[in-house]
Amino acid sequence: MPPRRAITGRSQEPRQRFAEELRSLRAKKGDSLRQLGDAVGWDWSLFGKMENGQTIGSPEVSQALDIYYGTPDLLLTLWELAAGDPTQFKERYRRYMALEAEAVSMWHYGVSTVHGLLQTASYARDLLSAGGIKGEQLTRQVEARIGRRALLDGDDAPRFRTILSETVLRTPLKNPEEWRQQLEYLLDMGERPNIMVQIVRHQVGLHALSNTDAMFLRLPDGRTAAWVETGYSGELVEETAAAERLQLSYDLVRDLAMSPVESRKFIRQMWEEASCEPST
Template identity: 60%
Template sequence: MPPRRVITGRSQEPRRRYAEEVRLLRTERGLTLKKLAEVVGWDPSLFGKLESGATMGSPEVAQALDRHYGTPGLLLALWELAVGDPTQFKEQYRRYMLLESEAVSLWHYAVSAPPGLLQTDGYVREALTAGGARGNVLEQQVDARTGRRKLLEGPAAPPFRVILFEAVLRNSLREQGAWREQLSYLAEAAERPNVTLHVLPFGRGLHGLTNTDTMFLRLLDGRTVAYAENDVRGELVEETSRVERLQLAYDSMRDLALTPAESRSFILRMLEEVPCEPST
């Protein structure tokens, strides 16, 4: 059988292909991001993130672009393929990812690993390898996960608050250089104006989220949703009363944590404990 020809020369990876098509349709019509936003709605920064692959946006955005460009169903179909791509994220996490990309503010409690938005390439690669990912699948998943960091970059980045349990800073990587890079990245992120980072040291007592990674998102419509996850399952929580209970637990835990300045100093002390790799 002869090899399949690539007709368009564009990416065959669904997420990247969606970004390419969104960008191509705009540039072919000579539109700026600002002009597109004026006509279609939403903020220009959202369309910039769509074109860079930093976010997938929502199906409503894909439909609005299809209507504007006269491409009925094209972008929505590409969006569905990208979101459903099995090389991206677990099924129960996909809706959370879509909401995360459009959240106006985020906050997170991390039990044993840095939050995905603050993981370095080295951390992601070792974590995925430990989970059994190999070859092209590994590379695709690394790209997908590290691309999430772009959400917190740039002047339009949303505010992000995170509480790291001390175990996050003690559960080091096998490669010392990669672990130093991860700790350094956390210390650097703690200095950004849109990031507030707390460390919850050992010995501060029990609290309501002891074994559960929990993420909160404030959405454009004013709602807050939560995503609670452990080693075996994750759940998107949208019921107001349940979200409020999780929020109260988070607030109580924040009262037990170090201040942002103390937390950054704590991370820098941990960084000093990591042996430097010998020069070759």
């Protein structure tokens, strides 16, 4: 029997086919990249890179696009084929979670969102929903995320520093009251002796971590491991020299951040501004 021929005219190479499908769906919708970014909630430049084949993005992005285009699981399936090994990211993250549970101190930098350990349930739900998660799966993931906050409780809790870009505080939830609750939670957690919250203002300009979320874990044996994440990929860094280079970038960003006292005043200012806005 002769081999089956492709009749669609589309590429049979997974990454190329994924990019072609993205371009085709957007063309049918009639959206510009900026319009797509506004509608789905991700930076429009990411979609340009995905359509050009520079990156395949994350499964969360593909899920969100499937919802927007009305193509249930099509893009997610193509993403899995393009990724080659869809379990790779999950395995790396499971390894990170195991190291996190052992950490004696943790240092975080956040580009656009509050770290999961400092999120309220409403914030976590809105963030996960924006990634296309819904129904029972959404409920389970919110509960799991809130459950992780116990890591910062107790007498033996690790020291935790989070440095947040001003963007985090300029990106509110749709519900003003829920947003105020999130800001209050940041203030409350910042009062704990083992937690430090700092803000990097826009006015400092570009810096070494301008587009990269990072978490550094100081382990009991003195080693430092890092989890580095952009909008479309995540990487666990355990090699000493590489982790130290990343930590130097973090130290430079810390030098640009406001002090914990100044940061607290800024968060309070954001809370007051949110409180003055009329509820809808």
